[in-house]
Amino acid sequence: MSTFSVFVLFFSRISWISNIIVVVSPENIETMKSIIEKYGHKRVMIVKGGITRHRSIFNGLKVFVENEFSNHLLQKPEVVIIHDAVRPFVEEDILSKVVMAAKEHGAAGAIRPLVSTVIASAADGCLDHSLERARYRASEMPQAFLFDIIYEAYQQCTDCDLDYGTECLHLALKYCKTNAKLVEGTADLWKVTYKRDLYAAESIIKDNLSQQVCVITDMKEAVAQIGFLLHESLKSQVKVEAISISLSRNDSHLENIFSGQCYNFVCINDKKYAIQETQQLVDMLEKSNLPLLYPVVLISMHLDISEDISFSIGMEELTRIKKFAGEMKKKNILVYGLLIQYKDHLVLQETVNSAAALIMALIKDRNPELIGQLLVA
Amino acid sequence: MSTFSVFVLFFSRISWISNIIVVVSPENIETMKSIIEKYGHKRVMIVKGGITRHRSIFNGLKVFVENEFSNHLLQKPEVVIIHDAVRPFVEEDILSKVVMAAKEHGAAGAIRPLVSTVIASAADGCLDHSLERARYRASEMPQAFLFDIIYEAYQQCTDCDLDYGTECLHLALKYCKTNAKLVEGTADLWKVTYKRDLYAAESIIKDNLSQQVCVITDMKEAVAQIGFLLHESLKSQVKVEAISISLSRNDSHLENIFSGQCYNFVCINDKKYAIQETQQLVDMLEKSNLPLLYPVVLISMHLDISEDISFSIGMEELTRIKKFAGEMKKKNILVYGLLIQYKDHLVLQETVNSAAALIMALIKDRNPELIGQLLVA
Numbered sequence: 065m066s067t068f069s070v071f072v073l074f075f076s077r078i079s080w081i082s083n084i085i086v087v088v089s090p091e092n093i094e095t096m097k098s099i100i101e102k103y104g105h106k107r108v109m110i111v112k113g114g115i116t117r118h119r120s121i122f123n124g125l126k127v128f129v130e131n132e133f134s135n136h137l138l139q140k141p142e143v144v145i146i147h148d149a150v151r152p153f154v155e156e157d158i159l160s161k162v163v164m165a166a167k168e169h170g171a172a173g174a175i176r177p178l179v180s181t182v183i184a185s186a187a188d189g190c191l192d193h194s195l196e197r198a199r200y201r202a203s204e205m206p207q208a209f210l211f212d213i214i215y216e217a218y219q220q221c222t223d224c225d226l227d228y229g230t231e232c233l234h235l236a237l238k239y240c241k242t243n244a245k246l247v248e249g250t251a252d253l254w255k256v257t258y259k260r261d262l263y264a265a266e267s268i269i270k271d272n273l274s275q276q277v278c279v280i281t282d283m284k285e286a287v288a289q290i291g292f293l294l295h296e297s298l299k300s301q302v303k304v305e306a307i308s309i310s311l312s313r314n315d316s317h318l319e320n321i322f323s324g325q326c327y328n329f330v331c332i333n334d335k336k337y338a339i340q341e342t343q344q345l346v347d348m349l350e351k352s353n354l355p356l357l358y359p360v361v362l363i364s365m366h367l368d369i370s371e372d373i374s375f376s377i378g379m380e381e382l383t384r385i386k387k388f389a390g391e392m393k394k395k396n397i398l399v400y401g402l403l404i405q406y407k408d409h410l411v412l413q414e415t416v417n418s419a420a421a422l423i424m425a426l427i428k429d430r431n432p433e434l435i436g437q438l439l440v441a
Numbered sequence: 442m443s444t445f446s447v448f449v450l451f452f453s454r455i456s457w458i459s460n461i462i463v464v465v466s467p468e469n470i471e472t473m474k475s476i477i478e479k480y481g482h483k484r485v486m487i488v489k490g491g492i493t494r495h496r497s498i499f500n501g502l503k504v505f506v507e508n509e510f511s512n513h514l515l516q517k518p519e520v521v522i523i524h525d526a527v528r529p530f531v532e533e534d535i536l537s538k539v540v541m542a543a544k545e546h547g548a549a550g551a552i553r554p555l556v557s558t559v560i561a562s563a564a565d566g567c568l569d570h571s572l573e574r575a576r577y578r579a580s581e582m583p584q585a586f587l588f589d590i591i592y593e594a595y596q597q598c599t600d601c602d603l604d605y606g607t608e609c610l611h612l613a614l615k616y617c618k619t620n621a622k623l624v625e626g627t628a629d630l631w632k633v634t635y636k637r638d639l640y641a642a643e644s645i646i647k648d649n650l651s652q653q654v655c656v657i658t659d660m661k662e663a664v665a666q667i668g669f670l671l672h673e674s675l676k677s678q679v680k681v682e683a684i685s686i687s688l689s690r691n692d693s694h695l696e697n698i699f700s701g702q703c704y705n706f707v708c709i710n711d712k713k714y715a716i717q718e719t720q721q722l723v724d725m726l727e728k729s730n731l732p733l734l735y736p737v738v739l740i741s742m743h744l745d746i747s748e749d750i751s752f753s754i755g756m757e758e759l760t761r762i763k764k765f766a767g768e769m770k771k772k773n774i775l776v777y778g779l780l781i782q783y784k785d786h787l788v789l790q791e792t793v794n795s796a797a798a799l800i801m802a803l804i805k806d807r808n809p810e811l812i813g814q815l816l817v818a
Contacts, residue, residue: 231560
């Protein structure tokens, strides 16, 4: 169901989409309702799915024509986009391309080159013939249609079409003589089908979430210096926002960063385990609603400015960080500790580079099992 | 190139395969040679690839007939298997299926259901017609052929076939009137094509490597008890081999585990940072050649049996673990530290469960940036 919520959020951010109809199987309607409520989505209507793909899509279209599903009819759109929840990485660009093409041609759909040769088998399970790969394409989603065309096509469908068919472009051609315009899509439109696709989707989401990091320091000299060096070390790998603030003030810069979809924060402070200061950032994060959809990574970086080589970490303190991280996890914030020793300048650069490597590893993995651990740079 | 080495290892383990011909592009021949030397592969010959897929395959087949590539001709086989390096998760079962089918029918290939509808586009970029998805299949690899059939087919190929064709089954049909038997393959046969496929492949490999863990303890009571509890906690998630040994003896049980392709080891000891004991395991691992192909995870688990609540970890010791882990990384062994406090029995079970969760996270991620860190359960 979480794919649905990512989608709904995505579509509801596109201003030129007037209504979002989410078609879900009957047993998931309540979950979906609570998701939409939780995220405060607007312009979203939930419709009960049918037993096949075509029957579900037809139900979604009926919302604009029949009174069966809602008390007040939604205004009939000029164009409808049809999309699959199993293709979570759609982009606005391809949506507007299929919509423009549908306005002109009546129907349009995204296509991709074939990855494998397509063959026809004979009745005995042997090769009958193979298709010339260059002449064919894979039909993907999204597809867009003039509403009147696709609704007309679904109305004329036989039960056989509705039960065994899968391709909307085919229906528009068969029943409305509309040859859909084919639009080259990007590789991201692939269909999450197998377990390996879930692995790939997880990695892509983690990749997207680790594009940007915000480094927060206070005004103290040692902290600011580390912040500067860390910024330099990180910026070759990731977009870095650096903020020097007193967190107790309500900082509008930080709020801009929240709304800019930054999901990673490094707080540098010279108190060994300044959970209190981190708590203030957590409060601001919670107010921002940022952790609702994806986990936010918060790395609490502690500066040890003692020159003492026999410096040691107490078990009690470690336990305290773990407990704090456990509480934060319930808010979908992953807290990790990172200790850095403030030494002479030559060694310091090396230590900061090592800290940057650990920060990137934590951000990219977003491993919930490692929260509350104190790593040493 | 590492895919190649995984393959060569895989194929060379199958006893009924007599020769392995690796066709590589000219610029990669030297690298491939050094890989084959490094891993000590037998029955492997390297052949220079052509500028297209078909020309490369043809070069591979010529090894058995023409003297161009080697001083002594290899014995011509009855059946050849053709496979792609971009499909790294092939299994012995499908190989033997296509070979058996090729013996009977002259040619055979793995197929998979189509994931998307296949369509033909007209000259104007609009839909011409869509294919009925159920009637078609995606042609995948491996494929197998009677040698005489596929060699004959390649000899008759036109330059146009060799330059623009991709499908071997098609050649066998066109030039030798051989209708290949189609064999249903598993989802694992997919072609690593896009960046997302690399992500998926990496996750699958990590998944495969984290199926089994070996827990090593000595005879001391506290250590043995933790070992037992850890075994109980891990075994619901992973196959666990438990060994109680003195590592200084040459233990054949441990060697069996190495040869059983176990890539994860947890060493429990009651000395705080018993790098010495870990070193002995490392020596045995190196002798086993296990870390040649994939990184081995070695978790050095330290038992703190002091009842002292103010127990602390010194920075000097932390630095020592990091240095040791840095050395081990060069041998492709990823060393992580894990500290567990030995408390009364009730709390102990909980601590061990937390250690098990950390162990699973470390094994599944195999993150090289986190080596040498001391985690606390």
